[in-house]
Amino acid sequence: PLLSNRDMAAMSSDVDALVERLEQVEVNKRVEVNFKDRKLKLDTAEDAKDIVEDIRACDGMTALTLSGNTVGVKAAQAIADVLETKSTFQHALWSDMFTGRLRAEIPPSLRALGGAIIKSSAQLTEVDLSDNAFGPDGVQACVELLTSPAAYTLKILKFNNNGLGIGGGKILSKALQDCYEAASEAGRLFPLKEFIAGRNRLENEGAEALARAFKVIGTLRHLSLPQNGIHHAGISALADALTQNKDLQHLDLNDNTFTEKGSEAMARALPMLQMLEVINFGDCLVKPSGATVIAEALKEGHMELKELHLGYDELDRVSGLQVVTALQNKPKLERLHMNGNRFGASGIEDIRSAVQRLSFSHDILDSLSDDEGDASDDDNEDDGYQDEEGAELSGGEDGDSVREESEGDISTDPELQVKGTAIELPLANDGTPSDNQTAALFLENPTADGLIALGDDRVDLIRKELEGQEDNARTMVAVFCAVSSVLDSHDPPSDVVAAVNQISDALLESAFVNDSAGVVVELLSHLGLIKSEDKMKPLDDISGPLLALEHVVRQSYFPKSSVDTFIAFMSKSNLRLDASSDARHRLLQALHSR
Numbered sequence: 001p002l003l004s005n006r007d008m009a010a011m012s013s014d015v016d017a018l019v020e021r022l023e024q025v026e027v028n029k030r031v032e033v034n035f036k037d038r039k040l041k042l043d044t045a046e047d048a049k050d051i052v053e054d055i056r057a058c059d060g061m062t063a064l065t066l067s068g069n070t071v072g073v074k075a076a077q078a079i080a081d082v083l084e085t086k087s088t089f090q091h092a093l094w095s096d097m098f099t100g101r102l103r104a105e106i107p108p109s110l111r112a113l114g115g116a117i118i119k120s121s122a123q124l125t126e127v128d129l130s131d132n133a134f135g136p137d138g139v140q141a142c143v144e145l146l147t148s149p150a151a152y153t154l155k156i157l158k159f160n161n162n163g164l165g166i167g168g169g170k171i172l173s174k175a176l177q178d179c180y181e182a183a184s185e186a187g188r189l190f191p192l193k194e195f196i197a198g199r200n201r202l203e204n205e206g207a208e209a210l211a212r213a214f215k216v217i218g219t220l221r222h223l224s225l226p227q228n229g230i231h232h233a234g235i236s237a238l239a240d241a242l243t244q245n246k247d248l249q250h251l252d253l254n255d256n257t258f259t260e261k262g263s264e265a266m267a268r269a270l271p272m273l274q275m276l277e278v279i280n281f282g283d284c285l286v287k288p289s290g291a292t293v294i295a296e297a298l299k300e301g302h303m304e305l306k307e308l309h310l311g312y313d314e315l316d317r318v319s320g321l322q323v324v325t326a327l328q329n330k331p332k333l334e335r336l337h338m339n340g341n342r343f344g345a346s347g348i349e350d351i352r353s354a355v356q357r358l359s360f361s362h363d364i365l366d367s368l369s370d371d372e373g374d375a376s377d378d379d380n381e382d383d384g385y386q387d388e389e390g391a392e393l394s395g396g397e398d399g400d401s402v403r404e405e406s407e408g409d410i411s412t413d414p415e416l417q418v419k420g421t422a423i424e425l426p427l428a429n430d431g432t433p434s435d436n437q438t439a440a441l442f443l444e445n446p447t448a449d450g451l452i453a454l455g456d457d458r459v460d461l462i463r464k465e466l467e468g469q470e471d472n473a474r475t476m477v478a479v480f481c482a483v484s485s486v487l488d489s490h491d492p493p494s495d496v497v498a499a500v501n502q503i504s505d506a507l508l509e510s511a512f513v514n515d516s517a518g519v520v521v522e523l524l525s526h527l528g529l530i531k532s533e534d535k536m537k538p539l540d541d542i543s544g545p546l547l548a549l550e551h552v553v554r555q556s557y558f559p560k561s562s563v564d565t566f567i568a569f570m571s572k573s574n575l576r577l578d579a580s581s582d583a584r585h586r587l588l589q590a591l592h593s594r
Contacts, residue, residue: 030091031060037068042075055082063091067128070099076109080116089122095158096131099585102571103592106134107141114145123153130160130196131585133592136168139175146175152183155191160224161199163592169206172197176213194222198252201593207234215241226254226280235262239269248273252280254309263290270297275304282309282337288319295319295326305330311366312340317347317374324354337366344374370495439465443479448486448496458499459506473518476511480504481526481539484548501551509557520562523549528576529569542576546583550590563594 033054042048048071055061064083071079083089092113098106110129117124127146132138139159145151159172176192183190195214202210207230214220223242230238235258242248251273258266263286270276286294291310298305310323320343327333336355343351348368355365439461442450454461462479469475483503486496511519524530527545528538539545552558553566570577570588577584 030062031058031088032063032065032091033058033061034063034065035069036065036093040069042069043072044074045078047072048075048078052078052082055079055086060088061086062088063093064089065091065093066097067093067095069097070101071097071109072101073105073108073112077112080112083113083116084119087121089117089120090124090153091126092117092124093126093128094132095128095160096585098132098134099581099588100571100573103134103137103567106132107137110134110138110141111144114142114148117145117150118148120150122150124150125153126156127151127154128156128158129162130158131162131589133163133585133589135163135592136165136171138162139164139168139171143171143175146172147178147182149182149186151179152186152188152190154179156194157192158194158196159200160196161589162197163589163594164197164200164202164206165593166201166203166206166209168200169197169202170209173209173213176210177216180213180217189219190217191219192217193219195220196222196224198224198226198228199589199593200228202228202230202234204231204234204237206230208237211237211241214238215244218244219247220245221247221275222250223248224250224252226252226256228256230256232257232259232262232265236265239265243269243272246272247275249275249304250278251276252278253284254280255283258284258286258290260287260289263287264293267293267297270294271301274301276302277304277332278307279305280307280309281313283312283340286310286313286315288314288316291315291319292322295322298323298326302330304332306332307335307337308333309337310341311337312370314372315341315343317343317350320347320351321354324351324358328358333360333364334362335366336364339366339368340370340372341368342372342374343368344371347371347374443482446482446485448492451483451486451499452495454499459503462503463506470510471514473511473515473522476507477519477522477526480507480548481545483507484544487544487547500548504548504552505555505557508552509555512557512559516559516562520565524569529572529574538576541580543580543583546580546587550583550587553587553590553594558594560594563591567591 033051035051035054040047042051045052051066055064066079094113098109129138129142134141139162146154157176159168162168164172180190197210200206202225207225207228210225211234214223220242223245225238230253235253235256238253239262242251258281262284266281267290281294291313294310298308305327308323308327315323315338320338320341323338324336327336338351348371351368352365355363358364438454439458442454443462443465451458462483466475466479480503483500486492487500508519521530523545525536526539527542549566553563567588570584570591
């Protein structure tokens with residue numbers, strides 16, 4: 001007798017459960033050669049000898065982790081030669097393995113490794129090439145592998161922070177579609193479940209290209225595309241594609257730009273994505289109108305939802321309450337993130353009360369300490385967005401500390417002297433500090449607390465101290481270095497990062513316009529990468545300026561003509577750069593993304 005729809009559904013559920021159990025068994029049986037974070041510099045085949053021997057000796061090897069090393073062409077070829085013999089290979093965990101390599105070195109290495117996997121007849125399930133600054137050329141070098149039978153079984157693909165750009169996004173999209181079609185022709189189902197490609201400046205065109213691939217594939221469970229400069233057209237394309245991926249569980253589009261149009265497109269898609277557990281639309285300029293339609297879309301169903309992120313989206317009291325109300329029937333909800341919006345003091349109390357009335361077993365609401373206040377309370381404040389595309393001046397990257405020896409040489413510039421990180425500003429005729437004492441004291445002794453204490457007018461206050469010196473490239477760079485010195489940890493407070501980046505933009509945008517070549521020379525001199533004509537002592541610790549520059553080089557005012565210059569200097573072997581290897585790596589990633 002024919003099976004009923006109910007019987008077929010039950011069988012399908014049983015099959016899915018069996019597949020999940022088999023996948024867990026596979027994970028438990030992983031046989032791995034792991035050289036993670038050894039910080040090995042592998043230039044030659046001899047340098048790679050230990051890795052090669054371990055691979056050769058590992059029977060049934062399923063995973064090779066090379067993250068946190070730097071692999072050159074000859075070393076990659078030596079590893080590839082032995083990898084050809086490993087038909088059991090499944091997990092290529094190769095993030096952050098080309099630090100300091102010239103961009104031209106990376107594609108040959110990727111082609112060698114990919115060709116070896118193809119020759120081995122391995123069946124890949126995971127490829128992670130994140131945090132390698134190879135741009136579109138690197139993706140192109142992976143196309144042969146990603147369209148080969150070795151990739152027909154691919155479940156996890158990570159290209160996070162690779163500087164793909166629009167071109168790389170298009171190349172990757174076509175490779176995924178070609179792999180899907182080739183697998184289908186071979187009678188196979190291309191099972192891609194997890195795709196991560198954050199911090200790649202995909203923009204609308206790159207997102208639209210990838211959306212075409214996602215729409216065809218239809219098996220995604222985890223999609224993460226944060227910080228890609230995607231606006232409403234790209235968001236709309238992704239939303240449409242996701243309706244064909246009904247098992248999606250994790251959706252992260254943080255730090256893109258929805259606005260009302262993108263929010264409406266996503267709201268139309270959400271009712272068809274009932275398996276979602278994590279939704280991250282934080283820092284996406286959703287605004288009250290967008291939050292309203294998203295809340296309405298979440299009201300019915302979505303019983304698996306565990307986390308909802310709508311922080312830093314300019315929501316007001318009414319839209320915030322609408323979001324809370326929409327979550328009242330979500331039994332698995334664990335976290336609601338709505339910090340950094342515009343609720344105001346009374347709105348915060350209303351929202352906290354509304355969450356308490358939901359009667360969850362624990363407090364699901366994150367801190368609201370960064371609330372920007374009701375819009376009616378700060379009419380004179382800039383909303384942080386400077387153009388119609390939603391580019392946020394106050395956004396920023398992580399930074400680290402920078403210090404110079406107090407006995408360093410003092411500039412002969414009569415208008416400004418640099419001694420360590422302190423800025424000795426001109427004194428009034430009576431020998432007292434200038435009228436703007438708060439800014440003067442901060443520049444003499446920069447601290448994070450002092451920077452925040454300057455308030456929202458910090459840019460104007462510092463500009464006032466520098467009146468008449470805007471055309472002096474050394475002055476502007478010296479102040480930039482002083483300000484960046486307050487970033488004294490790998491994870492500084494977001495308000496400090498935003499303030500540093502805001503001042504950096506204000507100082508360097510005009511400086512590049514006035515004297516682009518002079519600014520580049522001064523930056524390289526302060527970093528100690530070239531000698532100063534007047535023998536100025538460079539900074540001892542350059543991590544802070546490097547991390548602040550990670551933000552600067554992503555801005556439109558940073559001249560593209562200077563990108564190759566900085567890449568060349570950042571890629572050189574240098575003790576000062578080696579001491580700040582993480583900061584250098586992140587700056588290189590940003591430069592390659594331009």
